[in-house]
Amino acid sequence: MKILKYIAELLFPWKCVFCDRVLENTDICDDCKKNLPYTKGDSIYQKFPFVDKCVSPLYYKDKVKDSIHRYKFYGYSAYFVRFGAIMADCVENNLDCGSIHMISWIPLSKKRLHKRGYNQSELIGRDIAKRVGLPCGAVLKKTKDNKAQSTMRDFKQRSKNVVGAYSLADGIDVSGKCILLVDDVVTTGSTLIEAARVLKRAGAATVYCATLARHED
DSSP states (O other): OHHHHHHHHHHSOEEOTTTOOEESSOSSOHHHHHHSOBOOGGGGEEEETTEEEEEOSEESSHHHHHHHHHHHHSOOGGGHHHHHHHHHHHHHHHSOGGGOOEEEEOOOOHHHHHHHSSOHHHHHHHHHHHHHTOOBOOOEEEOOOOOOGGGOOOHHHHHHHHTTOEEEOTTOOOTTOEEEEEEEEESSSHHHHHHHHHHHHTTOSEEEEEEEEEOOO
């Protein structure tokens, strides 16, 4: 067994999820842990229509941006463990976890899910839920295979693109509940706004959001 472990470590060594440096028994190097572009103070929080509070531990730039691209578009799905750890810490320190009934995520269309092989936001959301000890499950489903938001920068274009993109998942009742929605990145907030709008119209009392990274103002 030790030989197999040694071979596995040679073929698949530990690497920092942000700078790709080869490491031993960890997925983040000391330099990145200390010097990532962390949000601080009020910059952790954002407020959007229908969203009561949105928190993000990192800015979407430099190594963080490159890492999320690898995770989202190049099959580095194992990154969710480190991302989940960073976000769980942010959620516990900046949201009232005791009021949250369910952690969920922004859903993908069946077509995009099949192509990617995983929902990057779901993996992170499930990991956060496990770390903070809260229930987790799908509360929304994708009802429209709209264009990727990353192809648009204008707020009006993004907002129009996601109108009608989500609906309440089958058999889900969010009446009077507090839902925490997880996504990887928030830019204009249009995706979170539309998802939260659906939940609020279905009776949700509070919608929090948490993303790994946010754009700088």
